[in-house]
Amino acid sequence: MSRARSHLRAALFLAAASARGVTTQVAARRGLSAWPVPQEPSMEYQDAVRMLNTLQTNAGYLEQVKRQRGDPQTQLEAMELYLARSGLQVEDLDRLxxxxxxxxxxxxxxxxxxxxxxxxxxxKTGFFSSPHLVQVRERIRINGQPISPELFTKYFWHLYHRLEETKVDxxxxxxxxxxxxxxxxxxxxxxxxxxxxxxxxxxxxxxxxxxxxxxxxxxxxxxxxxxxxxxxxxxxxxxxxxxxxxxxxxxxxxxxxxxxxxxxxxxxxxxxxxxxxxxxxxxxxxxxxxxxxxxxxxxxxxxxxxxxxxxxxxxxxxxxxxxxxxxxxxxxxxPGRTQVLRRGPLTWYLDGAHTASSVQACVRWFRQALQGRERPSGGPEVRVLLFNATGDRDPAALLKLLQPCQFDYAVFCPNLTEVSSTGNAETGFHHVGQADLELLTSDQQNFTVTLDQVLLRCLEHQQHWNHLDEEQASPDLWSAPSPEPGGSTSLLLAPHPPHTCSASSLVFSCISHALQWISQGRDPIFQSPSPPKGLLTHPVAHSGAGVLREAAAIHVLVTGSLHLVGGVLKLLEPALSQ
Missing domain, CATH: 3.40.1190.10 (Mur-like, catalytic domain)
Known part of the structure; x- marks a missing residue:
């Protein structure tokens, strides 16, 4: 077996095993084989990615596995068995x-x-990393470039095939x-x-x-x-x-x-x-x-x-x-780590910080960047936070660290690029069903976390932010207006009239909707369709839209989750998805 064959097959194996935090111990308990049965050559890239994503688990299931697995060493032993089933031996890795x-x-x-x-x-270098920001191919790079969709698809389904030209030093x-x-x-x-x-x-x-x-x-x-x-x-x-x-x-x-x-x-x-x-x-x-x-x-x-x-x-x-x-x-x-994108009046600061110490470093970087900027003339500057946190992290602690940045608006949304939503008057926020995800690329799908759960978490983030602003009035998170009969649903999930909080905060159902409101059509690359009906009836959204349209400079910090940053990059840098 050549080094090239060993390297690429090993990298693909690791990508599948680590995709979205999955463990082989979990796969074994679910009765899943290490690899899907090889499919017909006509199988598309997205089909391969969707199959990868069926191995995902949520944090609760991982915790259950942790309690039940006993000796964690068995997980590595299982990895060796799966490696063997893919046609590789641990000795093959020793030669890399x-x-x-x-x-x-x-x-x-x-x-x-x-x-x-x-x-x-x-x-000639190989690079395996996780997680990915936009596409899973980013996890496997040859000479700094993600492998192509064609190669990923081919070697996902046919690991045994030889590819000498991918040999790396x-x-x-x-x-x-x-x-x-x-x-x-x-x-x-x-x-x-x-x-x-x-x-x-x-x-x-x-x-x-x-x-x-x-x-x-x-x-x-x-x-x-x-x-x-x-x-x-x-x-x-x-x-x-x-x-x-x-x-x-x-x-x-x-x-x-x-x-x-x-x-x-x-x-x-x-x-x-x-x-x-x-x-x-x-x-x-x-x-x-x-x-x-x-x-x-x-x-x-x-x-x-x-x-x-x-x-x-x-x-x-x-x-x-x-x-x-x-x-x-x-x-x-x-990408996505202390990255700056300058687009006309908008400057996007992207950093996937998601721990207390990394958010502290992010805040230092953001504030230093603002101190070194040229101050615009002809209008005010606006600072916007776009935030989400997932897993077992403490969002209140992370948000508290972000307060010294003195944001004018705090925006919260799930790590979903786009959704097609329908109003749900009983729950008070827009219920988004799994069947409504036609616009969500499979690289970013998570089959084990419901949309209700991620939306509720965003509402909790908003509540934490408002409490940190020392507002005494408790916001009613479940009072979102119903959509107009026969009209589009609002982008917003929970309104916050000005008298209920000292800082303006909004919750959106997806990243695309959040970027629509923040950019107000002023980003020369991200051009979104007209906002749905109902958006302009929201007091904070309406007044903030006017401020953002007139601002001489808008500084947007995106942080809290690498997956959030990846979704933002997918929309702001369309070439990354090609």
Whole structure:
């Protein structure tokens, strides 16, 4: 079996196993095979994606599995069985040059930096990451580009077919959730491992303290394989150190990026935000280590300063970044992470932050970006928050962190690009049935979460926001007006007259409707149809629409969920869906 065949089939296997958080343990309990029976060659890309998405589970089911599964090691054993059934063996993965990266926040950005650095050396790179923003093909990249729909479809249904031209020199693989029992941890012989910044996330699966989470992340360490991490709080760093010592894994602490910049020009990063410097520092060490272990010339000359010890961990070497490394850092693109789109009077700030620490970093980035802008003349500036949070995260805590941004409007919607909705007077908000999702692409469908549930969650987010604004009057979330007889339904789910809250907040049934109201037709690329009847009767929507139409500048921060950011990008950047 060629390396090319091994790599692509392994990547597709990991994509299926990790799609939307699914575990093979779950698939086994549901009686699902690792792969669908190969279909006729006429099967379309969307058919393959829909089949992938049938393996999804919601958070409640994952929690049930967690309680019942006993020894989590059985999950990795099941992964090996499914791998074998796909025609691969774990030994096939051993022959790949893999850089394995985990962490709570920044692991995707670290992977993006690392891949771009090594690609700048002329190496052919593979990149596996999750989740995707717009299309599932984003999870598998060759030389920075998602594989084509044709290749994805072909090799999803026919994994055994040979594809020599996809051979890569190395693969950068991002962990999905955790590390120890993540499906990517069937990788036994990576070249080097990395752990980005740690924080609290996925507590129902990984534990409710950062130390417990650190134990899970350290599960990717392998005997004799060097690993690198960035500066962490003392508690979780001690856990990582102990995990590494138990299996004789050499673990190093990355010096700050400033140490590598001494004696040379400052490093320019393709990703904005101060927190990206930590990810870049880790990426440089991973790339440097990989190049050295491959006896590659031009790995970077060591500097005179000698490594020391910090928190009982040796410091990684300080070296002079090469021109290739500088080029890679500067050219790195990672959509949806501290991304800025400037469109006429609108500036969209996109960041998929969804933990307390990552939202704090997002707020710092957003506020710094506003401070450095040119102030427009001829009208006011308006700040808008577009937010959603999913899973077991605490939306009230995240929203509280966002308050210093001083938004004029807070907008909430599910992670659904478009829906066709019908009014439901009994519940007081628009019920959207599963059959009404013709406009929702299958890459973004979730078959196990009902539309009622996600809409209710958005209403709860709105209530949290209004409470944070110290408004005494409790809004009535169930008083949305019924649609006009024979007319279109309103975009809005719950009205908030001005006298009920000090800040203007709105809930929309989907991302498209939210963007319609925010942009007011002023985005030169996102041009939506006329708003449905009933929208202009909503006091906040009506008055806000006038403000947005007259504003000299509109700054929109989209955050709280990578899937929300992905849906926004799908509409603002149509080329991403092609």
């Amino acid at each position: 040059n893999i850089i394995h990266v985990t962490g709570t926040k920044g692991k995707g950005s670290t992977c993006a930096f690392t891949e771009c650095i090594l690609r700048s050396y002329g190496l 190395l693969a950068v693989v991002e962990v999905g959730i955790g590390g120890a029992y993540d499906c990517t941890n069937i990788i036994r012989k990576p070249v080097v491992c990395g752990v980005s910044s740690l924080g609290i996330d996925h507590t129902s699966l990984l534990g409710d303290t950062v130390e417990k989470i650190a134990w899970q992340k350290g599960g990717i360490f392998k005997q004799g394989v060097p690993a690198f991490t960035v500066l962490q709080p003392e508690g979780p760093l001690a856990v990582l150190r102990d995990r590494a010592q138990q299996i004789s894994c050499p673990l190093y602490l990355c010096p700050m990026l400033e140490a590598l910049e001494e004696g040379g020009p400052p490093l320019t990063l393709g990703l904005e935000g101060e927190h990206q410097r930590s990810n870049a520092a880790l990426a440089l060490q991973l790339a440097h280590c990989w190049l050295q272990r491959q006896d590659h010339h031009g790995a970077g000359e060591p500097k005179a300063s000698r490594p020391g010890l910090l928190w009982q961990l040796p410091l990684a070497p300080v070296f002079q970044p090469t021109s290739h490394m500088r080029l890679g850092l500067r050219n790195t693109e990672w």
